Amino acid sequence: MRTLPPPIRDDLAAAADPVVSTAGERSAAAAALLVLDAGDRPATDARLAEDVLASVDGGLAEDGHVVILGGGAPTPAELAMLRNRLWPVLHLSRIHRIAADGTVEREDHAGRTALDGRADPGPGWAVVATTRAYAMSPAVTAVKFDGKAAGWNGDPSSPAYGHFRWMRRLLADLAKPRPGEAVLDAGSGAGWVGLEAARKGARLSAFDPSPEMVRFVEQNAAALGVEVDARVGFMERPPFEGPFDLVLNSGVISFAPDPEVYLDGLDPLVAPGGRLVIGDLNPSSRGFRRRRAERPLLPCRELSGLTRDEMVRRLEARGYAVEWVRYYQNTYPFPELLHRTTSALVGWAILQWNRLSSALDAVLGARGEASFDSWIIGARKKENG
Numbered sequence: 001m002r003t004l005p006p007p008i009r010d011d012l013a014a015a016a017d018p019v020v021s022t023a024g025e026r027s028a029a030a031a032a033l034l035v036l037d038a039g040d041r042p043a044t045d046a047r048l049a050e051d052v053l054a055s056v057d058g059g060l061a062e063d064g065h066v067v068i069l070g071g072g073a074p075t076p077a078e079l080a081m082l083r084n085r086l087w088p089v090l091h092l093s094r095i096h097r098i099a100a101d102g103t104v105e106r107e108d109h110a111g112r113t114a115l116d117g118r119a120d121p122g123p124g125w126a127v128v129a130t131t132r133a134y135a136m137s138p139a140v141t142a143v144k145f146d147g148k149a150a151g152w153n154g155d156p157s158s159p160a161y162g163h164f165r166w167m168r169r170l171l172a173d174l175a176k177p178r179p180g181e182a183v184l185d186a187g188s189g190a191g192w193v194g195l196e197a198a199r200k201g202a203r204l205s206a207f208d209p210s211p212e213m214v215r216f217v218e219q220n221a222a223a224l225g226v227e228v229d230a231r232v233g234f235m236e237r238p239p240f241e242g243p244f245d246l247v248l249n250s251g252v253i254s255f256a257p258d259p260e261v262y263l264d265g266l267d268p269l270v271a272p273g274g275r276l277v278i279g280d281l282n283p284s285s286r287g288f289r290r291r292r293a294e295r296p297l298l299p300c301r302e303l304s305g306l307t308r309d310e311m312v313r314r315l316e317a318r319g320y321a322v323e324w325v326r327y328y329q330n331t332y333p334f335p336e337l338l339h340r341t342t343s344a345l346v347g348w349a350i351l352q353w354n355r356l357s358s359a360l361d362a363v364l365g366a367r368g369e370a371s372f373d374s375w376i377i378g379a380r381k382k383e384n385g
C-alpha cells in the first residue's frame, strides 16, 4: 500500500489550489482527504474508476479531495480516459508525476511546477480530484471569476482582442435590441454583450456572481457613456425580478451545476412575448472532442456543456419558440492559434475567416455542428407564459 509521498502531501496541505484556500474555509484538505492506491493497475483500467467511485460514495466531504496514486507513466490521453470515467461525480484538478529519480512535478490549470522534496523513485503518478458538486459550487464560481475577471474583460493590446469583441457584438447584433427596451445581460462577465445592446439605446441591467466582474461592467459602461444597473448574483437566485423585454445569456449555462434549476431562475426574467438570446460552447465540436480525449485537466464547463439541439429541446419544453439558431467561432486549430499568436495580422485574418464562415453557416441553415466551438439560439417566450 503506497502512502502519499511528502512532496504531494505538502502540496495539498499548502492548498496551492487558490479556490480551495480561499473559498473552502472548512476544507482543511487533510481532514477531507481520501488516498486511494491503484496498485499495479493502469490508469485506463475501467474497474479502477469503479473502485474509486465506490470508495467516494458517502465517504468524502463535499469539499474534500481524492488522491489516486499509481505506478508507471500514463500518457495525458490515458489520464483523460480516467477523468472521463470519474465524471460527473469527480473532477480532476491536479496531476503529480513522479520521475525515475523521485522528483515530483505538479500540473494544474496554471501550468507545471517542480515541487520541493522527493518521493520514492518512480515512475509514478497521482491525480487529485474534487467532487463535481464542489468544483461547480457557487462559492468556487464566484472566487474563480473574481480571479479571472481581468482576462474576461479582454486585453485591448492582444491580437485576439478584435475576435473577443466580435463574438460579443455578434450576439448583441443578432438579438436586435431596440432603443428603450429593457435588456438584461445575465451572467454578464465584464458586460460586453449587454454594453453593445446599451450602445444601441437599450436600457441595460446586468448581473454576475463575481463582484470583480460587476465592477468591470460599471467601469466599462462609464467609459462608453452608457447607463447600467449592475448587481451581484446567480441565475439560480437572480438579483432582479424583471421581467425584461430581452435577456442576453452568453457562455454561462455550462457553469451551472443543474441546467434545469438554472432555467427555472432564468425563465421568470423573460417577459411574456419577450426574447431570450442564449449562447454557449458547443461540446460536439471537433476541438472540444479532441480536448476531452487528449487533456486530463479541463474546466468543468467543457464536460457539462449542452449541445445546441439539447438546448433547443429544453427551451421548447418550456414553451419557447426558437426563431433562429447560429454557430460561430471556428474550432481547432483556430482558438489555439489565436491564443498563441503575437501577430496582429494573424489575429485579423482569423477574425475575418470566423466572420465569413459563421455567416456562411447561417446562410446554409446552421449545419456546421462539428466546425464551430459555440452556438447561439434566439427564442421567444409564449405570450401567456
Ligand SMILES: C[S@@+](CC[C@H](N)C(=O)[O-])C[C@H]1O[C@@H](n2cnc3c(N)ncnc32)[C@H](O)[C@@H]1O
Residues within 6 Å of the ligand: 141, 142, 145, 152, 168, 186, 187, 188, 189, 190, 191, 192, 193, 207, 208, 209, 210, 213, 233, 234, 235, 236, 249, 250, 251, 252, 255, 256
Ligand atoms: C464565460 S464567462 C461569459 C461572460 C459574458 N457573458 C461574455 O459573454 O463575455 C461566464 C460568466 O458567467 C458567470 N457565471 C457562472 N455561473 C453563473 C451562474 N450560475 N449564474 C450567473 N452567472 C454565472 C461567471 O461569473 C462569468 O462571469
